[in-house]
Structures are given as C-alpha cells and as structure tokens.
Amino acid sequence: MNEEDIEILSTSQVLDDVEKVVQQFIRNNEEIFKFPIMTKNTKLLVWTALFQLLQRKDFEPIHHLCLSAVRILSRDKCDLDKLFCEKWIYTLVEKAGLYEYVELESGSLPLADMPRKEITLEALKCLCNSAFNSEEARNLCANTSIAQALIGRLRVYKDVPFKDEIMLYDMKLLFILTAFRPDIKRKVYCELHGMDYLISCLNELLKEATPMTDDKFDSEKGDSKKVHCTFLQDNQQAIVCEILKVQFNLIVSSESLNESDEAMYMKLMPILSSLLCAATTNETKLMELRSNVGNLLTSVPLKFYEDLTPILGKDKNCQYEYDGKNMDALQSLVELLKYRLSVSTTTERQFDELSPIISVMLKSVRACRAHRKYLRQVVLPPLRDVSSPPEKGDTLRNMLCRLLTTPVTNIRDLVAEFIFILCKEKVGRMVKYTGFGNAAGHLAQKGLLGGGRGADYSSSSDDSDTDEYRDAEPHIDPVVGCTRPPRPNPFEGMSDEQKEHEAMKLVDLFDKMVSSGVVKPARVGPDGRPQPVEHVLQLRDAPTRPQS
Secondary structure, three states: OOHHHHHHHHHOOOHHHHHHHHHHHHHHHOOOOOOOOOOHHHHHHHHHHHHHHHOOHHHHHHHHHHHHHHHHHOOOOOOOHHHOOHHHHHHHHHHOOOHHHOOOOOOOOOOOOOOOHHHHHHHHHHHHHHHHHOHHHHHHHHOOOHHHHHHHHHHOHHHOOOHHHHHHHHHHHHHHHHHHOHHHHHHHHHHOOHHHHHHHHHHHHHHHOEEEEEEEEEOOOOEEEEEEEEEOOHHHHHHHHHHHHHHHHHHOOOOOOOHHHHHHHHHHHHHHHHHHOOEOOOHHHHHHHHHHHHHHHOOOOHHHHHHHOOEOOOOOOOOOEEOOEEOHHHHHHHHHHHHHHHHOOOHHHHHHHHHHHHHHHHHHHHHOHHHHHHHHHHHOOOOOOOOOOOOOOOOHHHHHHHHHHOOOHHHHHHHHHHHHHHOOOEHHHHHHHHOHHHHHHHHHHHOOOOOOEOOOOOOOOOOOOOHHHHHHHHHEEOOOOEEOOOOOOOOOOOOHHHHHHHHHHHHHHHHHHHHOOOOOOEEEOOOOOEEEOOOHHHHHHOOOOOOO
16 A cells, blocks of 8 residues: 555545545455565554544445455554554444443343444454454453453344354454453353353254254164254354354363352253254364364363263164263264374374364263273274284274374373273283283383283173184284284204304393493383383393282
C-alpha cells in the first residue's frame, strides 16, 4: 500500500474511493501472512485508518472489508503488540456482537440485533488472530468482559442467529484465551461454570445431528446388524472439536475433585461415548473428532473411564459387546490407535500423535477390568503363526512391538506399560508376546529381569494357547519371540583345546570393548535390575535368579 492509498484511507470522505483501496489491499494480500516490506510506521498508519473507518456510521457498508484487512494484518506477529490499544479491542468485541450477551444485573440475557453476519464473522476472526499472535491483545481481552460474553452467547446457543458460523469462531477464540491466559481459564471454569454450558452445547449438537442406521458386519456371528448412531455434518463436527479443545484447557491441570466436579464428569462421559460412536462425512474428520475426544480423556480421572462403556439395555444397540457392556466407544479408540500408528511413520511425529491415545489406552486398562480383558483380546489375541518376529507385520501387536525399541523414550515406556498390564504384569507372558529383546528395557526398569510378576490379578482368564503355538513352542527363541530355522553347530568337529581357544578369544574381545568404553557389561542383580560389572569374568559369578 503506497502513500496515496494511505492518504485516501485516512482522509477521504468518498465511500467508493476508500472501498477500492481496501479491496485492492485484500486482493493483493489474501494469501500473505507476513509483511516484511511494510515499515512499522506504515503498518501503524494503515491499522489506525482502518479502525477509524470502523468508528464511522457512514462507512458501515464497507466495515466487513475493513475488518478483512485488519484480519490479514493481524496474521503477522511482528510489531502487532504495538498496534493494539484498549479502544481497538473494544471495537472488535462490539463488532463481533459479543456485548449483546453480557449478563445484565437483572440476570436476563438480551438478544438484541446483532451486526451483519459478515461483520460479526470477520470481527471474530480478527479477535482470534490477535489473541493468538499478540500478548498485548490477550492482556486487553482479559480486561474486558469477553469471557463472560462468550459464555453468555453459549448459554443461548439455540437462539443465536447464524449459530453454526458464530459458534465455531466463538469456540476458537475461547480456546485461545483459555490456553494463553490462566486467569480467563479460572474465571470460565469456576465463576462462569463454563464446563456445564459446554456440555449442554455438546448435548444440543448431538440432538441436532442426523440420526442414522448403519449396517455393521459382525465378524463373530458372520452376519450384519443394524446399529443406530448420530451423523455429524461438517459444521457440527468442527464446532464439537473446538468445544472439546476448550474443555481440555479447562480440566487439563485440575488437581482437586469435589462433588460438583464429579457431577460434571458424570454428565460428560456419556456424551464423549456418543461422540466416539458418531459418524462423519469422511475418515479424516472422523479421526479428528476421535482425536479431540482422546485428548480430553487424558485429563479425565480414572474412576470415570468405566462410564465410556455403559451396560447394555434390552435393545443392545451396539456392534461390539463384551461382558454385558457396549464396547463401541472403546473400539473407536482402538481404531484411532491403529490410524495413528499407521500415519506416525517418523520418530519426530511419534510423541505428539501417539502419546495422547496410548495414554488413554493405558488409563483405560488400569481403570476397568472389562476394558483390560476386551483390549487384550483385540491387541494380544492367541498366537498362531510364530514364524516371524513380533515386530514384523501389520497387526496391532506388531505395530506396538515396533515401538518398544523407538528412541522416543516417552512412547516406548507408555507402550511397554500398556502391553505389560494387558499381560497381567506377568514377565513370561510379556516375553511370549513381544520377545525378550523387546521387553528387556521395561523389565529392567521394573526390576523384573530375573522373572516374577509386578502385581496380583484375578486368575479367571489364563492364556489359552492354540494348538499351533504349542507345536511351535519348543522351537521358539525367547529373545526374538519367534521360531528360527535350525543352524549348524559352529563347534562341531573342534577339539576341547580349540573350543577353549575360541572362548578365550571371545573373552579378550569383550575385554577390549569394555576397556575402550564401547560396551559396559552388566548382570542381573538380586533386585532384578542390571548391575554393571568391572570385568567380564564376573559374569561367571552371576547371582541366583529369583523364581518366577
């Protein structure tokens, strides 16, 4: 924008001239997110001129264009803090129609005439950009009644004009503010009872969703059955995801659990279960929905996990049933885990993409015995083909076993603990399903390298080895967890002197590696954990292993 354009913006009284300048700026910069060419002074002049136009009633026909220009400028973090003042924030909040929903002293919530739809949406987008990119803008927002207004509009969700578009950006803004400002987060949660209204909004969205009947194939019975669920349109799915993000912010660090919190979780869990069973227009949106539910579940206390799988009623409207419970929601989380494992092919993405869902799975098997038993038959079914290592293949067990040796230690530990609990914390059972080489690190951390078990479980569900596994068991190498073809004996034909000579050569090689620091040998100590040794000959004096 040149000096002549800025002059027109600042001084012109002709609506058409100003409109042409603003439209030209929008066309030229619609895809631009940084403005290194614009000097700080130029940006300030354009910014001020746009907000001055927003104050003028005679320029109201182009207020949506002015707000679009502000939205574009607010993408750039550079010098954005210095552009904001209290007056401009109040202008954006007013144009977003939020002050109409601030609770009055009488306790009523007025539904006055809102600004035009395009003005309201552009103002909300400006607030989202500004709150995300500018600390000063967030500080100014905290001094307004913006949180109260957002919750006020949420309270009358059903009566909000063009609610789908409005609520989407309302929730985006509330998510940003609760993520960056702990004071706003506390106010929304404690004073404004935001969780209750967010739960009510989710409930309304589920009621508005289209009911559908889906034909599901039952693999156990070999027939199909009709399952009733809700279908979320794209706009509904987007609003639900933003609400779930806000709820995550509100409860992520909650420590105490009082009666009102317990009541809130009891209302929340059935809704999350319904959302996990909902359908969307495509797989990407479905996994996005389930991912947000999974993220929220990471902050839900263990005692409420059982509510994800309600007891079946007379209609038995579910596809997956176990122990008299509807396991559809838990199976949806399994499908999310499979999806995440298939797309997280690089170690750089593993922590962000896998940590939430594996944490949820771990909490689930710890919280509920029925969940553990169901997930065990899904993740660790009875072994049949043991000709390849546990980490080779495309089953859920194979993909999880591959993560037991990932360099991302957080993921490795989560997966190992998950499998260990599925194995009822029995060392032999974990080695059977993963191979000792994959399980050794986790067992060493727990002091179980010498065998034993970590906790007591009921004995009602022991391993049911298949005939194929029993036939192959004598030939399984426990280190790699699979059978190996017979190999020739390297000592065949050697005399005792030759064998002793080869053994001493091996000792010398080990001693050189230890001396140079290449390896640090260890043995299993009395506590079941590895203990370093000073010399390789100490390995002959290994202590007696505890009995498993």
